[in-house]
Amino acid sequence: MVAQNVFFGVIAAVMIVAAVRVVTVKNVIHAALWLVVVLGGAAAQYILLAAEFVASTQVLVYVGAIMVLFLFGAMLTRSKLGRETQLDNPLGARVAGALVALALAGLLGWVLIDAFSDEELPEDAAIVTTQQVSDAIFGTYLLPFWALSFVLTAAIIGAIVLARRD
Amino acid sequence: MLVNQFLLLGAILFCIGVYGVLARRNAVMVLMSIELILNSVNLNLLAFALRNGGDPLGHAFALYIIAIAAAEVGIGLAIVLLIYRNRKSIALDELSAMRG
Numbered sequence: 001m002v003a004q005n006v007f008f009g010v011i012a013a014v015m016i017v018a019a020v021r022v023v024t025v026k027n028v029i030h031a032a033l034w035l036v037v038v039l040g041g042a043a044a045q046y047i048l049l050a051a052e053f054v055a056s057t058q059v060l061v062y063v064g065a066i067m068v069l070f071l072f073g074a075m076l077t078r079s080k081l082g083r084e085t086q087l088d089n090p091l092g093a094r095v096a097g098a099l100v101a102l103a104l105a106g107l108l109g110w111v112l113i114d115a116f117s118d119e120e121l122p123e124d125a126a127i128v129t130t131q132q133v134s135d136a137i138f139g140t141y142l143l144p145f146w147a148l149s150f151v152l153t154a155a156i157i158g159a160i161v162l163a164r165r166d
Numbered sequence: 167m168l169v170n171q172f173l174l175l176g177a178i179l180f181c182i183g184v185y186g187v188l189a190r191r192n193a194v195m196v197l198m199s200i201e202l203i204l205n206s207v208n209l210n211l212l213a214f215a216l217r218n219g220g221d222p223l224g225h226a227f228a229l230y231i232i233a234i235a236a237a238e239v240g241i242g243l244a245i246v247l248l249i250y251r252n253r254k255s256i257a258l259d260e261l262s263a264m265r266g
Contacts, residue, residue: 019179098185101185119169159243
């Protein structure tokens with residue numbers, strides 16, 4: 001238990017620092033690379049939560065595919081590869097955004113501490129196997145899976161139609 | 167491990183993502199902040215799946231959210247690309263053509 005808590009603390013600290021860098025850094029490519037750190041840390045947290053399949057999917061889809069899309073997006077829109085001063089809103093909007101985020105953090109933190117003050121995760125919880133996950137997706141929750149297939153098909157066709165040059 | 171340590175980490179990432187959506191001017195950066203928000207939701211789903219004694223439903227919906235995020239980034243970047251082609255800029259505050 002102690003080892004898991006230590007790993008949680010280290011990974012969580014890295015994730016929070018990297019997430020702050022994602023929203024403050026002045027370089028699109030650097031922001032994308034900091035986002036990789038956050039997503040990889042999230043995959044590690046999923047393993048701590050005993051979700052290996054979701055963790056490996058996270059690495060494959062997010063770190064593999066979505067990151068490449070972001071780098072493509074940064075290059076195709078000719079973002080400057082060095083520092084850029086046009087990345088942020090003016091100071092007033094940033095202060096307002098920080099106030100909104102802080103208020104939201106206070107509210108969420110208060111609600112969570114009020115509801116789950118020191119509830120422990122069960123140590124003897126049943127391991128969720130990949131077989132159970134696939135049974136849930138292709139059995140009980142087949143309808144959302146179909147809806148998701150339509151969404152993905154529509155997104156692919158829509159992206160092709162939008163990005164075609166003619 | 168406490169339930170709350172994962173939920174609070176998710177809440178902090180969510181708030182950082184909200185700040186990013188509000189403070190960034192570049193459309194690609196706003197999409198990255200939305201990814202942070204979707205990840206924090208996944209963290210919550212998996213924490214509750216473990217809390218409820220290993221529920222595969224939480225894992226299934228975490229996978230759905232990953233797929234939705236992929237679709238969202240694909241279509242979002244296509245739209246950003248189209249805006250860039252038409253206006254030579256992806257600064258969101260210059261997109262005021264539909265202002266009343």
